[in-house]
Amino acid sequence: MAAAAEAAVPASRAERHGTRILAIWLVLSVAVDLVIWFVWGPHLPPGDMSSSSAGQQFDYRVLAVVAAPVMLGVFTYFGYALAVWRKRPGDEEDGPAELPGAVRAQAAWISVTAVIVLGMAGFGTYELIAPAGAGAGEGPQPIWKPAGTATSSLTSWTPGTSNILQVQVIAQQWLFTYRYPQFGGVETTQLELPVGQPVEFHVTSLDVIHSFWAIELGVKADANPFVDNVAYTTPERTGGFTVRCAELCGLWHGAMYNDGSVVSDAAFQSWATATEAKMAPLTKTLPPYATVYTPNEINGLAKFYYQAGLPGAGGQYYGPQDPEEP
Ligand SMILES: [Cu+2]
DSSP states (O other), X not given: OHHHHHHSOOHHHHHHHHHHHHHHHHHHHHHHHHHIIIIIGGGOTTOSSBHHHHHHHHHHHHHHHHHHHHHHHHHHHHHHHHHHSSOOTTOOOOOOSOOTTHHHHHHHHHHHHHHHHHHHHHHHHHHHHTTGGGGSOOOSSOXXXXXXXXXXXXXXXXXXXXXXXXXXXXEETTEEEEEXXXXXTEEEXXXXXXXXXXXXXXXXXXXXXXXXXXXXXXXXXXXXXXXXXXXXXXXXXXXXXXXXXXXXXXXXXXXXXXXXXXXXXXXXXXXXXXXXXXXXXXXXXXXXXXXXXXXTTOHHHHHHHHHTTOOTTTOOBOSOSSTTOX
């Protein structure tokens, strides 16, 4: 009986430990959060080359700043327990029979973590919507467009207007090609973009599932056959970026990448018009610009879609009219 009474930790002592742990945690958290935000944050991938990558970097900074104090809370308690409450040589006593304040500690832990998780869910949802889909692809009918943009013309583009620049990304085993409908529907292996202008990517595939990942632009959108997946971004700095396929798509998946560049408005205009003129003879042989394509090279797949009566979301069937014909 006497031993049990002695074993209980006096509330005042427990409170002293609590105050000390809280103080250590607070100092550590402020220090680590400052380092995360100001030192590490600006170097977090994918950088800040475009509106979407800058948005993602901001999200990671916020997540890290919120997560670090939680982690530090666990580590601080762990370290404090090891240093202060470890078993000393010759100490044969049992631990305390009850821990006053445990209910409060549990209630605090549950409510704080619940607030963090729900708050992050709200923050994450807002961040997905506000920066216009965060460059992740919104399917064929985007709900959230960048402010002030509209697509009014498929045949011309003027910088600085609401008539947004369209770039179609056509994934295929094993390369990406890019079609510019506002420049005569020219198809090229080069991805050039003008700085400071919003871009509307239309991502599709000619064969298997791929993923268009313009790393430094923070754009990663599924490239699926018969699907027109729309993603937005606004490049904010000139320079090079890398495009990789981010979906295992066969033998040479790892070699499916290319470099793109963000250039000035004038440089983009002259590149686009020159490429349009240079490629004109080839462009004439291409199927007309469409949001999705059914390549006749893959008769089996085309036949499957034809026989299944699948329109391919507005796509065209370029194979034999009678699928039974070879
Ligand atoms: Cu691929």
